[in-house]
Amino acid sequence: MTIPAIRVRGVTKQYGTLRALGGVDLEIAQGEFFGLLGPNGAGKTTLISALAGLVRPDGGSLEIMGHDVVGDYRNARRNLGVVPQELVFDPFFSVRELLRIQSGYFGIRSNDDWIDEILASLDLTHKAGANMRTLSGGMKRRVLVAQALVHRPPVIVLDEPTAGVDVELRQGLWQFVRKLNRDGHTIVLTTHYLEEAETLCGRIAMLKAGKVVALDTTENLLRRFATHSLRVSVDQIELALALGGVAVEDDWVEFGFDSYGEVEALLARLRESGAGLREMQLGEPDLERVFVEVMHRA
Amino acid sequence: MPEMHKAMHAGAVSRIEPVAVDSPLTGFRTLLYKEVLRFWKVGFQTVAAPVLNALLFLLIFSHVLDRHVTVYGDVPYARFLVPGLVMMSVLQNAFANSSSSLIQSKITGNIIFVLLPPLSYREFYAAYVIASTLRGLFVGMGVLLVSVPFVGLSIANPLWVLAFGVMGGAILGSFGVIAGIWADKFDQLAAFQNFFIMPLTMLSGVFYSIHSLPQRWQDLSHFNPFFFMIDGFRYGFFGQSDTSPWLSLAVVSVCFVFLAALALAMLARGYKLRS
Numbered sequence: 376m377t378i379p380a381i382r383v384r385g386v387t388k389q390y391g392t393l394r395a396l397g398g399v400d401l402e403i404a405q406g407e408f409f410g411l412l413g414p415n416g417a418g419k420t421t422l423i424s425a426l427a428g429l430v431r432p433d434g435g436s437l438e439i440m441g442h443d444v445v446g447d448y449r450n451a452r453r454n455l456g457v458v459p460q461e462l463v464f465d466p467f468f469s470v471r472e473l474l475r476i477q478s479g480y481f482g483i484r485s486n487d488d489w490i491d492e493i494l495a496s497l498d499l500t501h502k503a504g505a506n507m508r509t510l511s512g513g514m515k516r517r518v519l520v521a522q523a524l525v526h527r528p529p530v531i532v533l534d535e536p537t538a539g540v541d542v543e544l545r546q547g548l549w550q551f552v553r554k555l556n557r558d559g560h561t562i563v564l565t566t567h568y569l570e571e572a573e574t575l576c577g578r579i580a581m582l583k584a585g586k587v588v589a590l591d592t593t594e595n596l597l598r599r600f601a602t603h604s605l606r607v608s609v610d611q612i613e614l615a616l617a618l619g620g621v622a623v624e625d626d627w628v629e630f631g632f633d634s635y636g637e638v639e640a641l642l643a644r645l646r647e648s649g650a651g652l653r654e655m656q657l658g659e660p661d662l663e664r665v666f667v668e669v670m671h672r673a
Numbered sequence: 674m675p676e677m678h679k680a681m682h683a684g685a686v687s688r689i690e691p692v693a694v695d696s697p698l699t700g701f702r703t704l705l706y707k708e709v710l711r712f713w714k715v716g717f718q719t720v721a722a723p724v725l726n727a728l729l730f731l732l733i734f735s736h737v738l739d740r741h742v743t744v745y746g747d748v749p750y751a752r753f754l755v756p757g758l759v760m761m762s763v764l765q766n767a768f769a770n771s772s773s774s775l776i777q778s779k780i781t782g783n784i785i786f787v788l789l790p791p792l793s794y795r796e797f798y799a800a801y802v803i804a805s806t807l808r809g810l811f812v813g814m815g816v817l818l819v820s821v822p823f824v825g826l827s828i829a830n831p832l833w834v835l836a837f838g839v840m841g842g843a844i845l846g847s848f849g850v851i852a853g854i855w856a857d858k859f860d861q862l863a864a865f866q867n868f869f870i871m872p873l874t875m876l877s878g879v880f881y882s883i884h885s886l887p888q889r890w891q892d893l894s895h896f897n898p899f900f901f902m903i904d905g906f907r908y909g910f911f912g913q914s915d916t917s918p919w920l921s922l923a924v925v926s927v928c929f930v931f932l933a934a935l936a937l938a939m940l941a942r943g944y945k946l947r948s
Contacts, residue, residue: 465778
């Protein structure tokens, strides 16, 4: 049986009266592109920090590629690369110096070939000699990714890597991460951009108040929780709301339905009500709806 | 969002292996190298400035007192002063190195780059303390070298000088690790420096022999571990001191063991580093 990339069993963590993690169980297979979603304070960063050894859980166990993060921390950390959420850097060093130092921390002395490859992949080659202080925010973000990869870890965790990042860098970053995934790296992603998670992740876990409240493939989640939607702009919004619609903005009302066969009947009822249809839009199921639904039910 | 395809989902994957470790000591060596490089890159601030400070002390005090004071019988005051200034520089800079490096890393958040790799807490401690000791010794050497044109150089027993120099640096380096981990803000660290390190250093006999003090102050000086560091160091230069160098070495060793144990215990628990 293949060892899972990440195995989390009954992990709990309490900060005073705040329960950050309330018994999390999770298993992520090697090669997965896995999404970890949840509102602020759900426990995503605490769980990632526990995997990285930055947070010590009160109970339970965590393994990376079969290595316990406490008992066998050296091997666990050698198998894990973390791109932190905060844009942190050491102002004393150039990009290449930082990557050489980071390699050294992981026990690697001569790593320039791999460092050059990472720099080229992240379009940082021309900035290799630049001091970190002189780089733009986007460049610093790329260096953070490079630092997480210097030891070529099989498991890579990206904690909201595109927060505050412009569209061009975001697209470039996702292309690079998808290539890493195709090469065999396991990717764990937390993000507030649900569209990204829906497009990239094969499987998703949703956390709320330190507990996993949904865990399934992205397709299954979309099938189980999300409905299609019909949005209509009408002259008399009260009449449309009386048919079971939900006001979404100004004079727009939204109706949910499971199959397109229901649309015809819905439009007929709207016409009969005299609401006065002006415009309409059809919406596909998306992860945002799933997220809202799951968080509402949990 | 551009067209993107769903990434792979737990299919057959090629096994990725981390880059092989060259030597089990490479992590420790790299952290030590990084800590030395960190102060070396700002050498004007971390080495040259404290050397200049000590030189100013020497010029002013020796100008005022040299013709009026002799110590240990016939040692001129300026010559007596130099070992004290050297050791004071070693101690203050060793403390400043580890404490400022840690608090800066904690406040800016880049401490994460040291906490994520597979470094043990012992390697962490040893790298910070050795780097601090090296900075202390660099500055101490600088102070000694710029003093030579004014007072000459004679070292009665270099081994004692080396032993107390290294131990003093290691003790204050360890103390800096403790303070750097404990402090959450720069002003807490400044309080450590101004209300603890500075008074204990100044009252340790850097500028005087404790035999010139009233008996009560002489007795109190024996509760100040900095006195034993400086007195033992001075013994290496003159072959004479206020107290036995063996007693000083014993006190200094006990201090080192205590502070090293405390720093290691904090690191092992992950105190204020790993929540």
